[in-house]
Amino acid sequence: MSLLLFSCEKDEDRITISTEGAPALTASATTLVLTQENGGEEAVKFSWSPLNLKWSQSDVAYNAVKYTLQLSPKGSNFATLTEVLADTVEKTFTESELNAVLTKLELPAEAAAQVDVRVKATYGGNVEAVYSAPVTLTVTPYKDIPVYPSLYVPGGYQGWSPDVAPRISSAKDDQKYEGFVNFQEASEFKFTSAPNWNNTNYGTGGAGKLSTTGDNLKVEEPGYYLLKADTKGLTWEAIKTAWGVVGDATGSWDVDKDLTYDATEKVWKATLPLTAGEIKFRANDKWDINLGDEKDDRPADGVLEFGSDNIKIEEAGTYEITLDLSNPAYYLYKLKKQ
Structure with a gap:
């Protein structure tokens, strides 16, 4: 691989660069469970060997390489990715920094997922980048819960x-x-x-x-x-x-299926058969206080709002339903098919 960096009228004045090999990437950990409480703690440190450049004229040589870390859901072959620039041949992420990157990839919170990470090395605008072999992380991101006044x-x-x-x-x-x-x-x-x-x-x-x-x-x-x-x-x-779930997926928009409060976990829970359809959470078997997921055609994201849209159940089955109202003004739910 070579790059024309400078050009003069005579061919003998041309300066070229060649490369040998590719960066070798390592990670300080490959299995990670991230938590908001440890957001400021180090999660993982990536290190890699520098790309070796050979200049045709050593007197004009300089470090022309720029490095970028690319993170992608495993199996996507980096068709879906997010990038983080690196100033040196290493990059350290805190738990909150890594969680923010994974959030951009739309990975589900509180669930283990595999992510491929590689280094992209570039040294000119008109030459193909050089990539390291990927390293695979198994990582569990968290829902980034805001702390309001x-x-x-x-x-x-x-x-x-x-x-x-x-x-x-x-x-x-x-x-x-x-x-x-x-x-x-x-x-x-x-x-x-x-x-x-x-x-x-x-x-x-x-x-x-x-x-x-x-x-x-x-x-x-x-x-x-x-x-x-x-x-x-x-x-x-x-x-x-007192909270319940109601909807055509439960069998009725009039009669609630009750949830039970777990004081240890600080959540409302039930395991119920659901059909394909829609549900909502509501309090006291009335519509005065009800919670749905998003509105105005925005996608469902597991965060509830008062009076917003019904929650869609795409597939019939038995579900563990969890309603988490423990985070003030930021209410969550989970539907886990058994």
Whole structure:
């Protein structure tokens, strides 16, 4: 392989480059389970041997090689890929950085997948790139859950400890917060603006009202509550919920199939036979509070929104259904065919 870099009127002034071999790529790990909690930790380091260039005139030689890492779902032969530039002959990814790259490849979260990685070496615009042999990773990405501005919900039900209290969040950062809290007992509580008692705290200002000087708020009975708070309008609401799934895929749009709350995993679950059709999640056997997946012709992505589109079941079978409302203002579900 050769490249004409410089040209003069005489053939004897022509400078050429030739290459020998290709970069040899290695990875520090080939099986990875990524987690959001360890997002800042090193996930994998890729290293490769430099591409060896031979110049016809050594006095003008310089390091002309540029390296790019290419990642692709195994089996696609790099027809689908994402690229990451590298300044040297190595590249280290943190767990969050690698997860972001895998997200671009639209790999499913929480499921192991195989990814081919190779190095692309280029040293001129009019010559074909040189590629390393691929290295295959088996990697489990995570759903990148956003952390929105939040209020904390310390109370008697959890020891009045704001540093470990559940949160409700404002996805639009508009001082309107929402989230679900499991009260194992009737309990007093407050909203705090930080995971401590040293900042603005909210108690009752009367029925449905908030006050920064008021007494404790209260739920009168145990249960799984949708909490809402508006710190601009100084209002709040607590709605006790029990969740089910409904739709023609369950057999009825009128009668729910109940989900059961797992306090250890902090999710609602059921294993149910479903036919091809559609479903939705709804609370309290009513349509006041219902969750679907996407709208306006956007594809389903496992993230739920209030009042959005039905969830399609493409194939009949028995499914493990999981509804995860534990991330405030960012609600998830899974349908796993048994």
